[in-house]
Amino acid sequence: MYTTTFILAALAAVGQARFGREGLVQASVQALSDFGAPGAAGTLAGQTPGVLLAGASACAKLELADQIVAELGTDPAVLAAAAELVAAEKNFNPSAQAIPTICSDASLPATAELRGIVPLVDPDVVGADVQNANSAASLQTPFAADGLSVADVTTAQGFSNFTLQA
Numbered sequence: 001m002y003t004t005t006f007i008l009a010a011l012a013a014v015g016q017a018r019f020g021r022e023g024l025v026q027a028s029v030q031a032l033s034d035f036g037a038p039g040a041a042g043t044l045a046g047q048t049p050g051v052l053l054a055g056a057s058a059c060a061k062l063e064l065a066d067q068i069v070a071e072l073g074t075d076p077a078v079l080a081a082a083a084e085l086v087a088a089e090k091n092f093n094p095s096a097q098a099i100p101t102i103c104s105d106a107s108l109p110a111t112a113e114l115r116g117i118v119p120l121v122d123p124d125v126v127g128a129d130v131q132n133a134n135s136a137a138s139l140q141t142p143f144a145a146d147g148l149s150v151a152d153v154t155t156a157q158g159f160s161n162f163t164l165q166a
């Protein structure tokens with residue numbers, strides 16, 4: 001009884017920690033209110049949860065990251081928030097899918113500074129340890145991405161347990 005309660009509490013804590021990390025992307029974009037037209041950062045921030053939903057296309061967050069830079073500019077703070085979105089984990093519904101989806105459109109993201117960044121994936125997926133280490137590393141130093149989709153870069157760096165999505 002005690003053990004069950006403890007495990008449930010621990011699982012809830014893990015779930016909240018992972019959910020909170022997605023909320024961080026929205027907060028990072030929201031914080032860019034000094035850039036772009038009045039209200040633009042808030043509007044873009046409000047669009048971040050939708051592109052991270054399990055049902056959203058894996059390419060949608062890359063398009064939104066490009067849009068963030070297009071509307072707010074290339075200040076390092078803007079690029080950092082957009083990069084955070086590119087690297088963000090898309091929600092994952094284990095009862096509907098066994099493995100993550102990653103965008104296979106080589107034209108995305110179009111912003112040069114956002115290329116070569118690979119996304120976090122659900123830590124329960126086989127191979128996620130490699131991918132999540134790669135994701136963190138790519139935010140520091142992006143991987144080579146000339147002519148490659150995010151899916152291509154991901155595979156080149158050693159993680160291939162995902163479904164392509166154009």
Ligand SMILES: *[C@@H]1O[C@H](CO)[C@@H](O)[C@H](O)[C@H]1NC(C)=O
Pocket residue numbers: 098099124125126127161
């Ligand atoms: C991919 O991940 C799923 C879910 O973790 C796992 O069941 C499967 O064995 C993995 N496939 C490969 C080829 O690693």
